[in-house]
Amino acid sequence: MLDLSGISIQVLTGQVLIGLINGSFYALLSLGLAIIFGLLHIINFAHGALYMLGAMFAWLLLHYFGVSYWWALLLAPIGVGLFGVAMDRLLISRLRDVDPLYGLLLTFGVALMLQSLFQGIFGSAGLPYDIPRELRGGWNLGFMFLPKYRVWIILASVSVCFGVWYAIEKTRLGSYLRATTEDRALVSTFGVNVPAMVTLTFAAGAALAGFAGVLAGPIYSVSPQMGVDVLTIVFAVVVIGGMGSILGSIVSGFGLGILEGMTKVVYPEASSSVIFVAMVLVILTKPSGLFGKY
Amino acid sequence: MSNTQLNIISEPDVAAIPDVETPSRESHAHFRWMFIALALALLVIPAFVYPVFLMKVMCFALFAVAFNLLLGSCGLLSLGHAAFFGAGGYLTAHAALVWKLPTEVAVLLGTVSALALGFVVGALAIRRHGIYLTMITLALAQLVYFVAMQAPFTGAEDGIQNVPRGTLFNIIDLKNDVNLYYVVATVFFVCVLAVYRLLYSPVGRVLRAIQGNEARAISLGFNVNRYKLAIFMTSAALSGLAGSMKAIVFQIASLVDVHISTSGEVVLMTLIGGVGTLFGPILGAMVVVMSQNYLAGFGEWVVFIQGLIFVLSVLMFRDGIVGVISKKIGRPL
8 A cells, every 4th residue: 555654644534535425426326327227228328417407406496496405305306207207208218129329329419408408597607505504514523524414425325325226126126127127028928017117217217316416416516517527437437337236336436436535645636537547447357347247 | 210220239139230231343333423523522612612611621521430430330439539539639739839840740640649549549448349338438538638638738728729830841831721721621532532442442341240240250250359449540540630630720729629529529420411321421510510600609509409409310310311312322322
């Protein structure tokens, strides 16, 4: 390991905390991408835009209707999920029989539309969203200051990720989902409504992105382009983790967030590119990704 | 609705092989006339249209042709082509401005650097298939973007400005728009002709075979990865050449050229014109650059319209303009 004598424990824990927070978002977003990919075989390029949409919904709810953060945390993901239903039914479902790359291009176009739409209305400057009263302040641990809201982000992300993992691996609906991923024709002969399931899956992935967006609002400001850079990073996370396993995307999301935080301590200039470098190393050594099946 | 398939999925699926046209000598004889028409058009058109605008169209058209070389003939979708376009531009601009190299050497340097970058990105990306390959190209292009933002010689937000156009071979003064136009037009024409020759060569047939059924191409004894890497590098070099020429024409290299939005634009051009056609990307580039000029007053809404065109062409117009015409007349275009 590197010589840590010159690095104070405050800086180190502080950056690990920031890494965990970034990792929380990477995990939520790559999880959504992975479940969508599992069933629809398309990479949702609008995922960053859906994350932005979640944050925007929360801001609009607060600004125009006075809806609190806590209600927004429930309502905005539902809104984004409904948007996902519309997107799948109206657009993506028309491409089921063609090459999945067209699905990618379609969602890319949707992302451009969403981002420029909000930029046209609200401008490109960030819109402030205050941290809810209950989560302001923090705890002084002696060696560092621990803001409450940051702890909340990590807790919320870990519990939602666990909930999704549980829903997919341990419930009846989840078993249908896994079966549909394996053999869609066979599952439909058992009377399962496969098209509805596909739409539901897309909506769930979209809602996850929307949830991440609401969480992100108070710490990064809400802006139309907020999903652009994070999406590219999440793609790298997905390539590193491989999309074969749910747990894999969660673990690599958090792991790479921490890696990014640690790099900020040791060599700040490389912190924005370390995940991409990690991706290159993984491609060279294990092309299918750390947890990938194919 | 057409059932056009790009077929990049790794599993061999004999039933899903698209109707790849098997080009014979007769079926592409009409290309000779197309090229003669193109040459005449390039010769005459600056008398009617502003040459700088034409040069912009040609730079992007070459870029789109290079991109389509990868997608149309081999089924590899790169969403990181701005990296090659931008890297070529930056290197050329730096070489011409700071190193004071002659224009032709600067452009060559930009092209070679894009070729080298294409080797690195291509070698990594072709280790995966389909959607993963696309994500890898995107992520690596983002890495190039970060480098362009932080490196000392790229000028960050300002870019490299006031790049001298210089004189070609110490004879032709390139500060004159019309002179520069004919140089760019010559390079453009030669490159498109070269791409055409490549596509209808034995190499081109192997590429089609890889696109049609990769596993079968491997079983026939072709070193598929070597072909893929070679075509990736060719595509990167041509993209770099396009970017280099753009840096000379507009005398600036900037962050926009390496940004993902540029990678998206080149996909859009190819899609509108027709994936897998030779002249489609050229027409697509023309349409997109022209629409940007006409819609410039709408500011941010240009991107919205581009997104809408993306969605509509994927849903209803996957063959593209030239693709539709090509199907109508039953010949490749």
